[in-house]
Amino acid sequence: MVEAQSTAAKTGAYKYEDGTRYVGEWNAKGQKHGMGHLVLPDSTRYDGGLHNGLCSGLGVMSFPDGAKYEGEFMQGWFHGHGVFWRSDGMKFEGEFRGGRVWGLGLVTFSDGSHGFPRNEGFFQDCKMTRRKRCPEVIQKAQKVAYMARAQCQQM
Template sequence: MAMDDYDDDMSSVGVTTARIENQHQQHPHQQGQHGHHQQGQGQSQYSAGAVKVGGWRYEDASRYIGEWNQRGQKHGIGHLQFADGTRYDGQFQEGLSQGVGCLWFADGAKYEGEFHQGWFHGNGIFWRADGMKYEGEFRGGKIWGLGLLTFQDFTHGFPRNEGFFQDCRFMRRRRCPEVVQRAQKCALMARSQCEHPY
């Protein structure tokens, strides 16, 4: 079965992906973007005046537990749970997901792999809620690069849906087992990173 035979292709990934940032980028003890303190409650451990590790529950019921930098931004390993049930576990840098991590969406979709400035970016695996899976390269929160598509019935389609994807659309066929292996390795690293003490 070819990708074109499905009414619903992986283009929903572009809609589903969201940059992992929100109004909760800074620690509540720091001034917000609009010059006011964020509302909520939490605990922190301080070292030489800088927050190192802490937890915070925001007014919208989102919560963060993890490491912070001296400017009050999520920085290091952390767990961010949004009010809608979406959850991110992994690395942060200056308030954004950066490095490897796992993102579970409220609808059951998930992503494991590399992030850059809050977006899926690099190598990883994305599963839709219906079980369709893409293993490969991502750019700016979208499927973009070489990869392999696996349908709900665990087939890859006929002819095989492996090759170059652009903006979540399959463009041309090309064997790329090394890219798929790299995506699997990054997903495994992300899963192991998510097993943190928080």
């Protein structure tokens, strides 16, 4: 996990020509760096760590359709452990790589079930390729999501 520590040169707000708004820390190069709050023109919101202008470290991203991700980011992507809720209530708790469900995890459907047989195991590019119990990965994803949410509440 890449930590977006406060090597910030200053704190401030900026509104870009495309309507993007940012409030948070900046580095000496004028890049978003440290802790910040970003709202994109389509109303996608990001609260969390940034490193040289990109979402990195722990953060929460909320989408206009109601979908949400809480967890680790790297170079702008969901990357590491986290929890993603689709707008229809379906949830994935587990590992992500390059913005995709990739690694061990568990799918929970909007009715609270996990499917039959249980949708827990190894996922590659959002598709389950092998069933395997992975409670430790699911617990880590839940813990990381909680930490991301708690960090954002302190901002």
